Amino acid sequence: MRLLIVEDDPVLSDGLCVGLGLSGFTADAVGTLGDARAALQDADFAGVVLDIMLPDGSGLELLAELRAAGSRLPILLLTARDQIRDRVQGLDAGADDYLGKPFDLAELAARTRAMLRRHEGRASAVIDWNGLRLDPARMCGTKDGCEIAFSRREFAVLQALIERPGAIIAKPTLEERLYGWQEEVESNTVEVHIHKLRAKLGAGFIQTIRGAGYRLAAPDGRDAQP
Amino acid sequence: MSSIRTRLFAILLLATGAIWLSAMGWIQHSTRTEVGYVLDRRLQESAQMVASLIRRGGGIAGPDAASLVDQAPALPDSGPHDFTRQLVCQVWGFDGQLKSESSGAPRGRLADQAGFTDREVEGETWRVYTHVDPELGIRVMVGDALAMRDRLVHGVVMGLLAPAVLILPLLAALIWLAVRRGLEPLDRLAAALSRRPATDLSxxxxxRATSELRPMIEALNGLFHRVEGLRERERSFTAFAAHELKTPLAGLKTQAQIATLAPEGATRDRALAQIAQGVDRTDRMVRQLLDMTAVENPVQADAPAQDGARILADVADDLAGLAQVRGIAVELDTGLTEWRTPHAALLAPALRNLLENAILASPRGSTVEARLAQEGETVRFSVLDRGPGIARTDRPHVTDRFYRGAANPSGGGSGLGLSIVASAVQAMGGELRLNPRAGGGEQAELILPDAPRPAPP
Incomplete structure (x- = not known):
């Protein structure tokens, strides 16, 4: 899941990128509202972690702009001002969640997952598909009673596929899920992770659609299309 | 006198007393004159009456003729005084013989002239009226003793004074009550103020205030307003500072958790390095907050004057470590100035923040120049760097508190540095000039008066 971090403090910004990365997210960081606007135009993000006090204005401005433009992008506000009044103001401005500084990395990751889950219209944290129970919080799953652990990148690919089960996900979309801007994309990485996933989940779990991308195979005896 | 009430009471009492005393003096004087006049008329009438009685009696002044004076009408309103009995009368013939005298009259002749005379006869002073009757050839002299008159005047005056003396304490009590009553608004104000909690600055x-108290109440309200403003400023500053500190703390906590969670050693090491960097930045921010407080509330003690060049050198020395880490050379040029200032506590933080900004803004390998020069009436500290300079759009705001450049955010600043410099310079009565440097970079100058002026209020 690719997230945009809008935070001007370099140490915290770095911590958010790395820390959310450890939880299976791919995070890109910007330090100003201007850069955030540019980033949101350029790339497709699953959600935004937004600081309120930024050098060139308030994060609430960006929030208001996005909501005014009809964007339903999940946004978690991150701020030092955590009085109830400030929280109410932030949530009323259209934020999906609110976290006061300093926060716990695990809580931030959990709230971000919950926020994205709600955005996808799922209530349960655990995703079921074709005999696999996937737990995003722990980046692991169970299939046929066996626990399966995934690496961060394997999980990112699997999550991208399982969010829209049965739909064909293009390779560049998967690559975008895997890498932030700073990282070099290696041409066969997606194939490598698909290969590893097939080894763990069974060869038929993920189907390759030539020239289009990948999709999860339909459960036995049923149509794959939702 | 410390109490307005006592003071007012004393003034009123003294003034009233003075008026009362002069009134008493005036009453005594006029009573004395009036009584004297009435008694004189009485003497005159008695003498004329005696003369007319002698004439009616055939013109012969017998030995009893003088006793007729006792029939003279009593003094009107003379009350209980036995004045009538005190008149004496002598009837002298033109031939110099004493024809008649009343009982109590002295042996000596009472007067030699006609009309009113004062004469001392047999040890007593007499006021005498002499009526000359040429037809009968007699002089009728009627007199009374002056001591007697004084007693009478004294009695009348005392009769008037006694009630006035009794009134005096009553008057004092009334004045005291009136003063108390008049000063009640003051008491109410004092009570209202003393009941106020320290937080109530409304x-x-x-x-409803009286016109005398209104200027004071207005002045007090003005003071309340200023104190409230100051307190609001403090409060917002503290709140802002606390919030500002939360961000680096959040960074530290996040990095610490990464260091705990990260499976790879490289990520852990990187997180630890970030923690070290974060601690440095937080430390700088805390120091700047302290600087800000010190600069905003300068200690006005008479600090000994310190050498300006020395202060600059010390500041540069303090920042040598930072400059080395960043690969910046700091060049000092303090010239031959002997300028000294008592404001070391203001100047040092100002210079440190300017120099620190310059070092942090400079590209690796460049040189930051710090100069001190004396120019006539002023002293000029200049700090020059080859960094990106302050963006044009940021210039009007750079000295605002917590303003971090929007156009060119380095991400490292707290937004306090230049605000500290500006406050310190203002307190020293000087000027901060920020200009783009020729050839790129920023040129910051502190222009200070040679003889330190008191800061404008």
């Missing part, structure tokens, strides 16, 4: 009601 203005006092002005509309």
């Amino acid at each position: 203005p006092l009601p002005e509309t």
